[in-house]
Amino acid sequence: MATPLEKWVEEQAKLTKPNKIYWCDGSEDEARRLIEIGMKKEKIGDVPIFQELNQKSWPNAYYHRSHPTDVARTEHLTYVCHPDKEIAGPNNNWMHPDEAKEKMRKLSDGCMKGRTMYVLPYMMGHPDSPYAKACIQLTDVSYVAVSMRIMTRMSKKIIEKIGTREDFVKGLHSVGDFDPDKRFIMHFPDEHLVWSIGSGYGGNALLGKKCFSLRIASWLGFQEGWLAEHMVILGIEDPKGNVTYVTVALPSACGKTNLAMLESALPGYKVWTLGDDIAWLNVGPDGRLWAINPEAGLFGVAPGTSMKTNPNMLKTLKAVNFYPTLFTNTGLDTDTNEPWWEGLDGAVPKNLIDWQGKSWDSSSGSKVAHPNSRFTVSINNCPTLSKEFDNPKGVPISAIILGGRRTQLVPLVTESFNWQNGVYLGARTGSETTAAAAHQVGQLRRDPMAMLPFCGYNMGDYFRHWLNIGKKLTQPPKIFSVNWFRVDDEGKFVWPGFGENIRVLKWIVDRVHNRVKAKQTPLGLIPDAQDLETGGLNITKEKMAKLFEINAQEWKQELQDTEKFLNQFGSRTPSEIWQEHKKLAEQLDNNVSEFEDSIHYGDRGGA
Numbered sequence: 018m019a020t021p022l023e024k025w026v027e028e029q030a031k032l033t034k035p036n037k038i039y040w041c042d043g044s045e046d047e048a049r050r051l052i053e054i055g056m057k058k059e060k061i062g063d064v065p066i067f068q069e070l071n072q073k074s075w076p077n078a079y080y081h082r083s084h085p086t087d088v089a090r091t092e093h094l095t096y097v098c099h100p101d102k103e104i105a106g107p108n109n110n111w112m113h114p115d116e117a118k119e120k121m122r123k124l125s126d127g128c129m130k131g132r133t134m135y136v137l138p139y140m141m142g143h144p145d146s147p148y149a150k151a152c153i154q155l156t157d158v159s160y161v162a163v164s165m166r167i168m169t170r171m172s173k174k175i176i177e178k179i180g181t182r183e184d185f186v187k188g189l190h191s192v193g194d195f196d197p198d199k200r201f202i203m204h205f206p207d208e209h210l211v212w213s214i215g216s217g218y219g220g221n222a223l224l225g226k227k228c229f230s231l232r233i234a235s236w237l238g239f240q241e242g243w244l245a246e247h248m249v250i251l252g253i254e255d256p257k258g259n260v261t262y263v264t265v266a267l268p269s270a271c272g273k274t275n276l277a278m279l280e281s282a283l284p285g286y287k288v289w290t291l292g293d294d295i296a297w298l299n300v301g302p303d304g305r306l307w308a309i310n311p312e313a314g315l316f317g318v319a320p321g322t323s324m325k326t327n328p329n330m331l332k333t334l335k336a337v338n339f340y341p342t343l344f345t346n347t348g349l350d351t352d353t354n355e356p357w358w359e360g361l362d363g364a365v366p367k368n369l370i371d372w373q374g375k376s377w378d379s380s381s382g383s384k385v386a387h388p389n390s391r392f393t394v395s396i397n398n399c400p401t402l403s404k405e406f407d408n409p410k411g412v413p414i415s416a417i418i419l420g421g422r423r424t425q426l427v428p429l430v431t432e433s434f435n436w437q438n439g440v441y442l443g444a445r446t447g448s449e450t451t452a453a454a455a456h457q458v459g460q461l462r463r464d465p466m467a468m469l470p471f472c473g474y475n476m477g478d479y480f481r482h483w484l485n486i487g488k489k490l491t492q493p494p495k496i497f498s499v500n501w502f503r504v505d506d507e508g509k510f511v512w513p514g515f516g517e518n519i520r521v522l523k524w525i526v527d528r529v530h531n532r533v534k535a536k537q538t539p540l541g542l543i544p545d546a547q548d549l550e551t552g553g554l555n556i557t558k559e560k561m562a563k564l565f566e567i568n569a570q571e572w573k574q575e576l577q578d579t580e581k582f583l584n585q586f587g588s589r590t591p592s593e594i595w596q597e598h599k600k601l602a603e604q605l606d607n608n609v610s611e612f613e614d615s616i617h618y619g620d621r622g623g624a
């Protein structure tokens with residue numbers, strides 16, 4: 018008798034009509050065979066799926082060039098198909114599940130003709146974790162099969178784990194003919210099903226990642242009392258050897274991967290990596306919040322990655338442990354057969370081809386690497402991997418840090434007054450858009466908890482859910498906001514960022530353990546000047562003041578924009594959120610003298 022899993026695979030094959038069905042076992046041998054197939058047989062146009070890179074300088078590394086229209090997430094083609102539109106909310110594109118399935122059935126009919134259907138059994142989370150989920154993805158391209166082996170815990174054992182169960186997580190993926198007009202990423206939350214066609218790009222195609230572990234998992238979390246979040250998990254070790262665990266939500270291409278493996282600029286401090294993109298958060302029996310990373314790999318932005326900005330990532334990429342490492346849409350040095358991107362160490366190579374395979378010359382004014390070019394590498398290669406990474410229980414979280422990319426307005430760091438105020442802080446967070454999704458870059462939009470593109474249900478209900486989680490926590494983490502991206506009049510970043518961000522993390526840890534006091538502003542608490550370690554930093558007092566400047570007029574505009582955003586959710590926006598909003602608006606009106614204090618940051622240090 019066929020199991021529900023076997024039946025499901027058979028049904029999808031009947032629809033998509035592949036030449037062959039291949040069940041993956043997740044082994045290294047198999048990954049080698051898939052890479053071979055990708056180098057010799059499978060192609061996008063004339064371009065082979067994989068190209069071997071210089072194995073001496075980049076061990077186990079392979080290059081992939083995507084279809085030129087398929088380089089980022091496509092939020093406008095991404096739908097969350099709850100039976101009721103209100104449940105999806107104004108933050109999601111919606112289609113009725115029946116209509117969406119009909120559409121997808123038509124597009125998928127025969128879409129795998131001439132190709133192999135790969136059956137990928139994988140786990141999101143450690144197999145022994147009570148929070149982990151057993152999943153199956155079907156795909157018709159070796160790039161996605163190999164990427165999923167890097168990004169998840171893929172193993173044939175998952176098939177046994179699923180056994181005769183019907184409630185496994187399902188993903189049906191086909192690159193189709195890459196036609197952007199026939200590209201859709203459809204979510205059916207109640208069936209734990211993601212159906213994606215027309216794209217081979219990360220978040221559109223690696224269905225365990227954003228599609229399941231955020232959009233669908235956030236909906237499961239809403240129903241079951243936990244949170245699925247777009248967050249880094251890291252441990253901060255202080256000079257005494259104590260480790261404080263925190264999570265950090267920053268929108269796409271706003272610094273999570275960099276922060277997750279930060280090389281500390283402060284002696285005695287060390288960051289331990291647990292995750293760089295997704296956290297599942299559960300209320301433990303001890304009343305603390307516990308985090309696991311459902312993923313097992315890193316899908317990181319290449320441009321800007323160097324020994325100076327992120328040495329631990331370069332070490333990860335050059336490690337020889339886990340086979341293989343992939344580079345997608347970077348440039349190529351044709352003399353050395355090495356990947357190259359803007360910001361990489363060393364001189365610009367003489368002979369480069371760009372991410373589209375065209376020979377590049379500095380006068381062309383175009384980028385060598387696509388701004389959203391990426392690498393895919395196992396987290397097991399990471400030299401700063403925490404020894405708790407495989408702990409099925411996860412780690413207890415002492416602080417939640419929420420942020421965005423704001424060239425103006427938002428201070429370097431603030432601490433919220435309490436959980437409710439922190440949820441409001443998250444709800445009002447805005448960020449300037451990046452190349453991680455196909456849209457205009459640099460546009461300010463609200464991106465609450467960095468979840469705008471990933472919350473699989475009505476965001477008004479999501480805020481309510483956050484408030485409810487807070488009520489269940491007897492030891493709630495403190496909630497902070499950060500912004501590394503404020504610029505000066507010349508457009509240069511004021512804060513040095515990267516390894517220096519440890520200075521802000523240190524203050525946060527000090528606050529968590531009540532080691533320092535803080536200064537009150539309408540936005541929240543900010544460091545007393547002497548408590549933010551700036552020794553050895555080449556930064557003037559004026560610049561530090563700039564980082565904490567609060568401009569009441571500009572903040573009032575910001576609150577208007579926030580109000581417009583929150584109003585979209587009607588009565589679903591919790592009254593507690595409006596209470597906090599009113600409080601902040603009043604404070605900005607009345608307490609100008611009080612927050613004058615923060616404008617003159619540093620002058621009253623020690624008071």
Ligand code: GTP
Nearest residue numbers: 269270271272273274275318320321453501514515
């Ligand atoms: P996703 O994978 O899309 O979710 O992105 P992410 O949040 O992990 O962002 P990532 O760490 O890959 O950084 C994105 C870009 O921001 C890169 O080009 C980095 O070099 C840059 N960046 C990261 N941290 C900092 C920082 O502290 N300061 C500045 N100025 N830039 C940073």
Ligand code: SPV
Nearest residue numbers: 090219220226227269453
């Ligand atoms: C992001 O865009 O937030 C990413 C890359 O982490 S993707 O997997 O495409 O979502």
Ligand code: MN
Nearest residue numbers: 268269270294
């Ligand atoms: Mn991300």
